[in-house]
Amino acid sequence: MLTLSLIGIGCGDPQQLTLAAIDAINAADLILIPRKGTAKSDLAELRRAICAQALSNDRTRIAEFDLPVRDAGEEDYRKGVDDWHDAIAATWSEQIARHLGGEGRVALLIWGDPSLYDSSLRIARRLDPLPLIDVIPGITSIQALCAAHALPLNEIGEPFLITTGRRLREGGWPSGVDTVVVMLDGAAAFQTLDPEGLTIWWGAYLGMTDQIIMAGELAEVGSRIVAARRAARERHGWIMDSYVLKRRP
Template sequence: MLALSLIGIGCGDPEQLTHAATRAINAADLVLIPRKGSAKSDLADLRRTICADVLTSDNTRIAEFDLPVRDAGEADYRKGVDDWHDAVAAKWSQTITSHLEGDGRVALLIWGDPSLYDSSLRIAGRLDPLPEIEVIPGITSIQALCAAHALPLNDIGEPFLVTTGRRLREGGWPVSADTVVVMLDGGTAFQSLDPVGLQIWWGAYLGMPDQIIMSGALAEVGPRIAALRQEARERHGWIMDCYILKRRP
């Protein structure tokens, strides 16, 4: 039977790799490395570095594949995502079949953790036949962001909300929330909010050598973050960032 290990590898720092992740990588017969185009070659390079650093098994092979691109122009967002997941699942199956005969264990190195705003578990559920699935947790960008700012995420006895840039932009500040974590923001959704009383803790390329962070009153640092983000994106060709907003009296 085919087995699939989804291994959380943290946010860019190879030292964030857990012992469980190292064991799972070495237990795999095949490690899949997705390529996301030349602009995001850093992400594939990091996965290659991790494999070079921790792989001690001579029986583990590495196969790279080009990740399908989601159609951002699809009017129906959910349909666009579903179609993309189908295409990714098909690419996984094709790559596995090309490099692995019969049964075996396949590993995918997942940025952050497979459970948080990552589609690998949903994509794995589309494989036919359905493999045995193992999940190895990893350090999330939320944890890395809080660590970078030495920030406790929740206030004492209080909840926090995790959402996306798209939902923040479309729905505004979530009702009854005082702490909001924003992920997958393709722009700067915080600029759509009334900044009065809001504090922001922002970070990009968390855990990587190019990590940048900034924090302060949103009214003051929001424009500076937007400018720094644009400059960094133009320099690298891509950006991966997230931020925490807190409402203060």
């Protein structure tokens, strides 16, 4: 029987690992670490550091592999993502067969939590043969962002919405809510909104040593966030950020 453990590891700080995550890491026969090119080598290195700190089982093997790249030129966004997931699933299956065979426990260390804006669960269900899937939840970037700002996410008795930068840019402020959490925003979509009455809490590299946070009235700090974001991307070659927007009722 083949078991695939998707282990939420938080946002980069090894101290965010839960005891369940540490147990799952040590229960694995094989840990797969994806490489996303030289620009994002920090992500693989952080996974290596987590294994070095948490792994006490000397029989657990670690294998690294190059992650397929999504075709950003595909006009049909959904089809492009679907094809990309197929390619990743094929790569996972190949690595498992090469290093483990058809039996045992393989683990992948998932940034944040496997259930939130991460496609590992969808990809796992495309594997051939289909393994038993085991999920260990982790601290999300939303939790890390709110903690960094000492921010209560929801207003008393009020809902909030989690969305993407693309959806915010294309659809504007969502109806029915005064609090919006924005993830996967490659182009600072908050710039497309009327800043009047909006407050932003922004963070990048949350939980890492290079963490950056900024907050304030959007009209006042929006341009500073854009500049800080651009400088950080140039310095690191990549950026992972998220933010909360609240609108005065």
